[in-house]
Amino acid sequence: MAYQVLARKYRPTLFSDVVGQDHVTRTLLNALAQNRIAHGYIFSGHRGIGKTTIARILASALNCRTEIGSDKRPTPEPCNACESCLEIRQGNAVDVIEIDAATNRGIDEIRELRDAARYRPSRDKYKIYILDEAHQITDAAFNALLKTLEEPPDHIIFMMATTQPEDIPQTIRSRCQHFSFHAVKLDDIVGQLRLIATAEAINADDATLSLLAEAGDGSMRDALSIMDQAIASAPLAPAAPGESTGRPVLSANEVRDLMGTVSNVIYEHILEAVSENNSADVLAIINRLLDAGNGAQQLARQFVRYLRNTTVAKITRLSSEADATGIAADLLQISPEERKRAARSAALFTEEELSRFLAIMLRTFDDLGFRQEQRFHLELGLLKLVHVQRLIPVEDLLSQLGAPPSNNPNIKPTARATSAASAPTPPTSRPAIPPSTNLSSRPERSEVERPAGPPTPSTTAKATTSEPGAPRPNSGTWEGPSSTPSGQSREAEGVAGFSTLNTSSESRGFSPGPSSAAPQKSTEGALALAEIPQPTAPAQPGPHLVPAQSPDLDALQNTIVDALAAAKGQQSASDKLADATLSTTPDTLNIHTTVSAAMLPLLLNAEAQAIIKSVLTTQNLKLRLNLIPGAPQAAAAPKPKRAAAAGSAADLAAKHPVVQQAQKLFDAEIRNVIDLREKD
Ligand SMILES: [Zn+2]
Numbered sequence: 001m002a003y004q005v006l007a008r009k010y011r012p013t014l015f016s017d018v019v020g021q022d023h024v025t026r027t028l029l030n031a032l033a034q035n036r037i038a039h040g041y042i043f044s045g046h047r048g049i050g051k052t053t054i055a056r057i058l059a060s061a062l063n064c065r066t067e068i069g070s071d072k073r074p075t076p077e078p079c080n081a082c083e084s085c086l087e088i089r090q091g092n093a094v095d096v097i098e099i100d101a102a103t104n105r106g107i108d109e110i111r112e113l114r115d116a117a118r119y120r121p122s123r124d125k126y127k128i129y130i131l132d133e134a135h136q137i138t139d140a141a142f143n144a145l146l147k148t149l150e151e152p153p154d155h156i157i158f159m160m161a162t163t164q165p166e167d168i169p170q171t172i173r174s175r176c177q178h179f180s181f182h183a184v185k186l187d188d189i190v191g192q193l194r195l196i197a198t199a200e201a202i203n204a205d206d207a208t209l210s211l212l213a214e215a216g217d218g219s220m221r222d223a224l225s226i227m228d229q230a231i232a233s234a235p236l237a238p239a240a241p242g243e244s245t246g247r248p249v250l251s252a253n254e255v256r257d258l259m260g261t262v263s264n265v266i267y268e269h270i271l272e273a274v275s276e277n278n279s280a281d282v283l284a285i286i287n288r289l290l291d292a293g294n295g296a297q298q299l300a301r302q303f304v305r306y307l308r309n310t311t312v313a314k315i316t317r318l319s320s321e322a323d324a325t326g327i328a329a330d331l332l333q334i335s336p337e338e339r340k341r342a343a344r345s346a347a348l349f350t351e352e353e354l355s356r357f358l359a360i361m362l363r364t365f366d367d368l369g370f371r372q373e374q375r376f377h378l379e380l381g382l383l384k385l386v387h388v389q390r391l392i393p394v395e396d397l398l399s400q401l402g403a404p405p406s407n408n409p410n411i412k413p414t415a416r417a418t419s420a421a422s423a424p425t426p427p428t429s430r431p432a433i434p435p436s437t438n439l440s441s442r443p444e445r446s447e448v449e450r451p452a453g454p455p456t457p458s459t460t461a462k463a464t465t466s467e468p469g470a471p472r473p474n475s476g477t478w479e480g481p482s483s484t485p486s487g488q489s490r491e492a493e494g495v496a497g498f499s500t501l502n503t504s505s506e507s508r509g510f511s512p513g514p515s516s517a518a519p520q521k522s523t524e525g526a527l528a529l530a531e532i533p534q535p536t537a538p539a540q541p542g543p544h545l546v547p548a549q550s551p552d553l554d555a556l557q558n559t560i561v562d563a564l565a566a567a568k569g570q571q572s573a574s575d576k577l578a579d580a581t582l583s584t585t586p587d588t589l590n591i592h593t594t595v596s597a598a599m600l601p602l603l604l605n606a607e608a609q610a611i612i613k614s615v616l617t618t619q620n621l622k623l624r625l626n627l628i629p630g631a632p633q634a635a636a637a638p639k640p641k642r643a644a645a646a647g648s649a650a651d652l653a654a655k656h657p658v659v660q661q662a663q664k665l666f667d668a669e670i671r672n673v674i675d676l677r678e679k680d
Pocket of ligand 1: 079
């Protein structure tokens with residue numbers, strides 16, 4: 001006998017043999033028992049889950065020549081012994097006509113069908129049309145069928161199998177009984193595969209059967225097709241006594257090779273490396289996989305599935321110890337072993353992180369479809385997973401906006417006390433100071449610091465640990481970029497004096513003509529500077545306070561601003577310099593900017609610094625350059641570019657506390673306000 005594929009060989013011939021569609025078979029058996037037969041049926045659902053099979057069983061049951069309730073046929077199940085049942089099973093019954101609607105979809109074929117339907121069945125009780133892929137039938141053809149369905153002859157029954165029931169016209173659907181088939185559950189598929197493996201004398205362990213079932217993805221036929229392939233390529237075990245040949249042995253690895261997939265252990269390792277921020281390991285793993293000949297797209301596809309399962313495991317709080325029950329078991333149609341793996345990976349991340357990973361990998365998978373350099377895109381996608389972990393979710397940032405600023409009323413303008421603007425900056429690990437800045441001179445900035453004036457609402461004080469006059473610890477070195485709170489406050493320390501200055505000169509931004517105001521601004525800044533009381537504390541010890549060179553800082557600032565403005569592409573640097581405050585120590589020119597540490601190297605780049613240095617050289621000043629970033633706090637004082645009319649949308653926006661907080665947080669300015677209120 002010719003070889004028959006497993007899916008056909010083991011095709012159920014009884015309703016009770018159909019796996020995973022109990023809701024359909026139960027209803028049909030009841031309908032048969034009560035002889036309530038409809039003239040149109042729609043069976044919808046994924047491929048390979050039993051739609052056509054059930055249509056054939058129903059046809060057999062309807063046309064079976066054995067009476068229901070007789071000894072040979074106690075239930076409405078077909079007897080599978082009579083002439084009619086056998087013919088239907090072999091596919092040559094005269095009165096059961098199977099039509100592939102994908103190829104016979106036009107109006108001519110359907111008209112033919114309609115005309116033939118008028119004649120009575122030649123032998124059996126019903127003339128049954130099984131239309132496979134019924135959604136392919138054209139609208140005109142459906143209309144030709146409609147009349148027959150509206151007033152069907154008693155002997156006519158249509159059964160339509162489709163994967164897209166929504167493509168069948170409503171007029172047809174409303175005249176049919178619609179059965180929606182479910183994807184077959186993993187356990188059901190595994191059970192069926194086990195039965196078949198036993199019947200076919202094949203050695204396969206549970207892990208392999210699970211793998212085959214997972215590959216089927218809810219489709220029994222797909223799982224059986226892959227099993228067919230796996231059996232064909234399986235090695236034979238040594239023949240046991242009494243057997244002529246050995247049994248085929250299926251192994252998980254071979255099945256994976258066959259499907260071009262890799263073990264999920266790999267993905268567990270990748271996620272472990274991601275959780276450890278270990279980009280190198282991630283790249284090494286993916287390199288091994290690609291070198292072994294795995295396709296980038298297939299790897300991404302499998303990773304997307306793994307991430308999906310991991311995300312579900314997280315959401316359903318799946319434990320890596322106990323097996324899944326309830327919703328987790330429903331959603332995770334994978335083997336218990338794989339569920340535990342997913343739970344282990346899920347424990348490494350938050351739900352938000354996993355959702356983000358899934359989004360990134362889905363995008364990567366999509367991208368891979370039409371990219372040339374697939375390898376790079378896959379690597380980039382995986383590196384994004386590592387990086388996205390370090391980012392602060394914008395939700396977290398926004399939630400900080402609502403937190404009330406902590407005020408410390410004990411700010412005293414003592415010589416050494418410095419106020420740290422503790423703006424709600426995110427605790428990122430970005431460098432607190434640009435690399436181009438002169439690090440060694442940084443600690444000295446406190447020598448020229450002005451005392452903190454009246455604190456701005458969200459300014460808190462932080463006293464430095466060093467005693468007045470005592471050598472400052474680490475005075476020669478700076479710890480470098482640091483994500484610790486102390487690194488943060490250090491960054492802020494440098495501008496504490498300026499933040500005060502900024503507050504007191506709040507109104508200057510309202511001067512008209514912001515573009516031409518650069519030099520003017522600096523004078524205003526100087527005015528504001530003059531308003532600040534000079535420190536009265538005599539504890540300011542000597543040498544540093546009396547600079548060897550005491551250049552006219554205002555004039556110097558103007559010169560630098562002009563020089564930058566004259567240079568090509570340095571207008572923003574010029575603007576920022578105009579906003580800055582200058583101070584000197586014997587050998588250093590400190591420029592306290594309002595620019596955040598992250599922006600400083602971009603705005604005052606090497607070119608700008610070279611211009612500033614050349615100005616110093618031409619003025620015969622032997623000063624090192626020290627650029628000090630502003631805390632977000634410093635730039636946060638409301639500084640609208642132009643005065644907004646009271647009551648206008650821009651005015652209201654600028655005054656809104658959330659907007660102000662956001663400005664501080666992101667060191668932002670309001671560029672454009674769109675008024676969406678109803679106009680009178
Ligand atoms: Zn029969």
